[in-house]
Amino acid sequence: MNSTFSDRPTRTACHPLAWPLAAITTALLLGACASPPTAPPQLAVAEAAVQRATTPGTSGDAPAELRVATDKLAAARTAVAAGDIDRARRLSEQAEVDARVAELHADSVRSRRAAQESQDAARALAEEIQRKTVR
Amino acid sequence: MNTRLPRLPATRSALPGAIATACLALLTACSSMPAQNAALDQARNRLAAAQARPETVAMAADELARARESLRRADQALINGDSVAQVDHLSYLALQQVVIAEDTAASRGAQAVVAGAAAERDRMRLALRTREADTAQAQKSAAEAVSATRTAQLAQSEAATQAERDRVARRDVTVSGLEAQLRDMNARYTDRGVIVTLGDLLFDTGASQLRVEGQPRMDQLAGFMKRYPERHASIEGYTDNVGKAADNQTLSDRRAHAVMAALIQLGVPGSQLSTQAFGEEHPTASNGTAAGRQMNRRVEVVFAREAGDLVSK
Numbered sequence: 077m078n079s080t081f082s083d084r085p086t087r088t089a090c091h092p093l094a095w096p097l098a099a100i101t102t103a104l105l106l107g108a109c110a111s112p113p114t115a116p117p118q119l120a121v122a123e124a125a126v127q128r129a130t131t132p133g134t135s136g137d138a139p140a141e142l143r144v145a146t147d148k149l150a151a152a153r154t155a156v157a158a159g160d161i162d163r164a165r166r167l168s169e170q171a172e173v174d175a176r177v178a179e180l181h182a183d184s185v186r187s188r189r190a191a192q193e194s195q196d197a198a199r200a201l202a203e204e205i206q207r208k209t210v211r
Numbered sequence: 212m213n214t215r216l217p218r219l220p221a222t223r224s225a226l227p228g229a230i231a232t233a234c235l236a237l238l239t240a241c242s243s244m245p246a247q248n249a250a251l252d253q254a255r256n257r258l259a260a261a262q263a264r265p266e267t268v269a270m271a272a273d274e275l276a277r278a279r280e281s282l283r284r285a286d287q288a289l290i291n292g293d294s295v296a297q298v299d300h301l302s303y304l305a306l307q308q309v310v311i312a313e314d315t316a317a318s319r320g321a322q323a324v325v326a327g328a329a330a331e332r333d334r335m336r337l338a339l340r341t342r343e344a345d346t347a348q349a350q351k352s353a354a355e356a357v358s359a360t361r362t363a364q365l366a367q368s369e370a371a372t373q374a375e376r377d378r379v380a381r382r383d384v385t386v387s388g389l390e391a392q393l394r395d396m397n398a399r400y401t402d403r404g405v406i407v408t409l410g411d412l413l414f415d416t417g418a419s420q421l422r423v424e425g426q427p428r429m430d431q432l433a434g435f436m437k438r439y440p441e442r443h444a445s446i447e448g449y450t451d452n453v454g455k456a457a458d459n460q461t462l463s464d465r466r467a468h469a470v471m472a473a474l475i476q477l478g479v480p481g482s483q484l485s486t487q488a489f490g491e492e493h494p495t496a497s498n499g500t501a502a503g504r505q506m507n508r509r510v511e512v513v514f515a516r517e518a519g520d521l522v523s524k
Contacts, residue, residue: 194324
């Protein structure tokens with residue numbers, strides 16, 4: 077953009093530093109524009125939720141679900157950077173609920189496994205008792 | 212509603228109003244027409260399915276209520292004509308709330324199974340322990356019964372042993388007494404039994420009358436036999452080879468009888484005694500010398516062997 081300015085055929089007498097100053101000012105202004113717009117409050121909530129869900133247990137028992145949550149959080153950050161606050165808000169809300177889903181899914185996997193194990197143990201015990209009785 | 216259009220009155224003045232009414236009706240129809248959103252439908256179906264499962268309703272009632280609230284918001288957004296993105300978003304949240312309810316119900320159900328299985332294991336262990344205790348008790352009782360029987364048997368056996376020991380001790384006393392007295396009488400222990408020899412000196416030559424000098428020896432024998440009435444004695448007469456054998460036979464018989472008569476007279480039961488005459492048979496020494504012939508003239512009192520007697524020395 078500033079190249080357009082520089083290409084302008086202006087030959088009016090000026091201070092020698094006028095051009096560089098203008099360029100710097102323009103760059104600063106543009107930089108201000110490019111700086112991330114205010115992130116929606118939901119993003120912080122989502123970040124906390126995803127962080128809480130990111131445990132070895134969840135990674136082990138609900139990796140796909142956790143991946144959805146982290147991906148969505150990343151997408152929310154990208155949306156914030158792109159200035160699409162609405163999209164960032166939605167993605168944050170989704171990432172939060174996805175993180176919750178990942179946690180609870182891992183819980184249910186673990187619980188089901190524990191149930192299976194305890195049923196197996198009960199069966200083993202019953203068989204042992206059966207053998208002892210027969211003996 | 213638009214079925215009313217053909218029946219519109221053809222009056223000119225009413226026509227604009229009718230058209231307006233129709234338009235309004237059409238608009239209303241449009242707005243009341245159920246709007247479609249795939250994500251919302253999916254969430255609604257999933258919620259309906261979750262609510263149809265009694266275990267989910269029982270185990271995750273709060274989570275289902277939250278899911279219903281989320282779905283209501285999504286429905287509202289659709290009705291409000293919010294953007295598709297917003298409706299999709301709220302539908303997604305509702306769907307995930309249903310998933311949360313499902314997983315929560317699954318977790319709680321599994322936990323209940325774990326608790327139930329633990330309780331079942333405890334119950335089984337208790338039953339096993341009870342049975343083991345009962346068995347042990349029964350075994351203990353049985354063992355105690357056996358033990359009691361054994362104790363009784365042992366006592367009985369000990370009593371028997373003691374009785375036997377006493378009997379043996381008494382017999383030992385008897386035997387030792389017997390032995391001492393027999394020793395006094397120069398008894399010999401042979402395979403036939405214990406033999407007490409009454410020498411020639413007790414009789415006069417050729418006579419069967421016992422000499423007075425032999426009386427102490429006869430008293431001793433009689434005393435011994437009365438003390439041991441169970442012991443049978445055979446009184447055997449022998450001679451040397453001087454004279455006729457037939458005479459010696461008779462003499463030995465008479466001497467044996469003389470001894471028996473003397474013993475009976477001293478109170479020994481006749482049933483305990485018997486006699487035998489051998490004459491010049493079975494000499495104990497050579498008849499070639501006077502000393503040998505004297506040794507051959509004798510009466511032997513033979514006590515039959517009994518169990519417990521010393522055999523020979």
